[in-house]
Amino acid sequence: MTETGDDLPPGRVAARIVAHLNAGETEAANELFEDYASEDRYHQTLYPVLFDAAEEYHDTGRPAEAVSVMRFVVEQYPDGNAAKEALLYSLFLLRAEAGKADRLMLDEMGVLLDELEGEPQNPAWIQLISTQYWIDRDRPREAKRAFEQFESEWNGRPSYLASYVTEIERWLQTNA
Structure with a gap:
């Protein structure tokens, strides 16, 4: 061997x-x-x-x-x-x-989000990551759109995301 x-x-x-x-x-x-x-x-x-x-x-x-x-x-x-x-x-x-996120990480995340966008049956959490991505890029309008899509698809699971979702909602209410 x-x-x-x-x-x-x-x-x-x-x-x-x-x-x-x-x-x-x-x-x-x-x-x-x-x-x-x-x-x-x-x-x-x-x-x-x-x-x-x-x-x-x-x-x-x-x-x-x-x-x-x-x-x-x-x-x-x-x-x-x-x-x-x-x-x-x-x-x-x-x-x-x-x-x-540092710039290289954001760039890599952006490429992955672009590649996965529009794929059938993407999990809702991808839109939550997209929301954070746009927040990190200082683009609140895009973050709000991604979050709205996330909310329309999210069924409350996994439940451990709830506090993070609440934090994002507060940020968007203040900044978007």
């Missing part, structure tokens, strides 16, 4: 890819992915395992690591809207942790 051979189970390969990403070794992660995923059947087996790794980072309050993994997933699977949604959400959590 070789170190990077396609005879390794996807979980072990994904763990090594994630370890490379966490160490800032993107090139090594790419090489390992390419070695393992050269056949389509292996390419597809890594997607859910990498996605789960990012989700675990979310669940343990580590959005920066989730962003790193999801960027990699989006790069390797550019047609996957679920991966783009997860990356957008990861960036949103990272932005919330930082208290504000």
